[in-house]
Amino acid sequence: MRVLGVDPGLTRCGVGVVEGVAGRPLTMLGVGVVRTPAxxxxxxxxxxxxxxxxxxxxxxxPEYVAVERVFSQHNVRTVMGTAQASAVAMLCAARRGIPVALHTPSEVKAAVTGSGRADKAQVGAMVTRLLRLAAPPKPADAADALALAICHIWRAPAQNRLQQAAARTAPARTAAQNRLQRAAAAHASHPAPKGRTA
Structure with missing residues (x-):
């Protein structure tokens, strides 16, 4: 599996490509930052x-594009720029028919470091170790993009199994809903007789 991770941002948009499968050593194919003047x-x-x-x-x-899911409770202006860059990344992938996965920062941190509250230094150190790099990628946006790609490679098999299970149960769920609707319609068209009054 080859995944392009995108850590969205207007000034610095981190990008990194990782190849591999869950449970095996991963390989970094490229890492960098797309910059724009403020x-x-x-x-x-x-x-x-x-x-x-x-x-x-x-x-x-890449076969997949993994983008950080944008959310924040604080700086709305920063979030707007990040969300716009995120939308651009999703658009680029969708235009080519490449599936896009969104991962929250805590999901990525937990996948890479084991803790959803890890700081950027810990994420960078684990990315360096997992990809057998000589030094942590700089800037942190680049390391975050690689972490997103790693997270997706590791999480994708479980997500695929869940989607397949949901797809298998969908026909039975639809049939049950149809039976309930038919029963409700039959009940509505044949109301129970009213009780006699004295």
Missing amino acids: DAELGLRLVAVEQGIEQWLDEYE
């Missing part, structure tokens, strides 16, 4: 992010 117009910055991600998709041809 003083540029928003539309131009989003175009720059799109062009950067398109180049990574062209070069590495």
